[in-house]
Amino acid sequence: MTYMSTRSNFDNNLKELKDLLLKMASKAETAIKESMLALVNQDLEKAQQVIDGDNEIDDLEYEINDMALLLIARESPVATDLRKISAALKVSSEVERFADIAVNIAKSALHIGKEKHFKEIIDIPKMMEMALEMVSESISAYYAEDITLAKKCAEKDDEVDKMFGSLVQELMSYIPQNPNATNQIIQLAFVCRFIERIADHSTNIAEDVVYLVTGNRVNLND
Amino acid sequence: MVTTFLEKESTDQILQSTVPFQMENILKVNNLEIFYGEKRAVNGISLDIEKNAITALIGPSGCGKSTFLRSINRMNDLIPEARAEGQILYEDLNILSEQIDVVALRKEIGMVFQKPNPFPKSIYENITHALKFSGIKKKSQLDEIVEESLIKAALWDEVKDRLHKSALSLSGGQQQRLCIARTIAMKPVIMLLDEPSSALDPISNAKVEELIIDLKKDYSIIIVTHNMQQASRISDKTAFFFKGDLIEYDSTEKIFTNPSVKKTEEYISGRFG
Secondary structure, eight states, X not given: OOSOOSOHHHHXXXXXXXXXXXXXXXXXXXXXXXHHHHHHHTOHHHHHHHHHHHHHHHHHHHHHHHHHHHHHHHHOOOHHHHHHHHHHHHHHHHXXXXXXXXXXXXXXXXXXXXXXXXXXXXXXHHHHHHHHHHHHHHHHHHHHTOHHHHHHHHHTHHHHHHHHHXXXXXXXXXXXXXXXXXXXXXXXXXXXXXXXXHHHHHHHHHHHHHHHHHSOOOOTTO | OGGGGBSSSOHHHHHTTOOOOOTTXXXXXXXXXXXXXXXXXXXXXXXXXXXXXXXXXXXXXXXXXXXXXXXXXXXXXGSTTEEEEEEEEETTEETTSTTBOHHHHHHHEEEEOXXXXXXXXXXXXXXXXXXXXXXXOOHHHXXXXXXXXXXXXXXXXXXXXXXXXXXXXXXXXXXXXXXXXXXXXXXXXXXXXXXXXXXXXXXXXXXXXXXXXXXXXXXXXXXXXXXXXXXXXXXXXXXXXXXXXXXXXXXHHHHHHSOSSHHHHHHHTTSOO
């Protein structure tokens, strides 16, 4: 900033809000990764840890919401300041969904339990890798207020959608030959759906970033 | 009624320089410059003021907003070294023209100041003083206008039982609403408000703000305010002044959510000024 800031306290608080969200996002990202490892390695203990760890992420969301509302009440923010706070509220709720999805995947891992995988799980982690790239890019775009990165992130959504379609179709096709693995296959199809949702929430964050920076709403999901 | 401003038969002379403007605009300002001696306080601004709307003028001290406001009813005439160039068109007449009858102009374009300034007379007389001066003498008519003005200024219920007590016995907020009632009594078309609630407590301020919003049904209101929340709460349009320039003029919604000019954003978000 070239001008002398007359609201350094407010500016510090806005930065703190953003840092808190980054902390929350990093925990959610870890939870997603751990849930995937738990599923692939049939590590039920790890799956349970992901489920138990969700409270901590929920608490961070409350903390972010409280701080955002307090700043609105005390600082009467306008224009970009207001959009920054609104973005923190919206992005934190998307991040909270990331964490819930990690819990869902961990629950699927528990449902499958120690039952031997009917086939080696290879493509689902690949799909997850792409979704995790989107998570990381959307959060980085938010933190850096970088529209180019936000758009780059959203472009990947179609690819994840395609992978979702073909993977579910493939999974369903295994059911006739593996009737005993039906429960497992359905759980894995659920997991594909969860990963597809991660990509959608990342795209929502990317849209929030564009609004934060420009004040214009865009649909990056077309 | 327009011609009541004119002291002489000079209508044609003034009308020839005018530009037709849209029905919804009450004032059209063209390249207005205001000088105090050698110093230029307003640097050639142009804007249209909407009818039956509240227009807020904002900007740091010394930016020219009050100077502009005062030029609209020629209050700057009281300052010997002040002079204005350009046009402020009101009903096709240039307010700045020498042929304008300033007293008649100020009946149609009333003003309320920052500090409540009731006359040291009764509440009743505060309102009737100017009316009597303008020729209304009948008591029943005066009574009617006093009641109507006080009702419109949301003060009637608080003072109806003590109309003949001194206006100075009222609270600051009541005094300011009395000043607004006094202006309303003259049945103006435009009301100019120069920080009308900056000296008031929050409750009185809220009452004055409610009143201003209510008044726009009947009047066009231009308000100078240093209170950003006030501008964003009550106005329809906002004009941001800086160092004598009109930096940005747009709907209040646009100015306070996504202004086009960086300077505007810095000012409204309290980053300078």
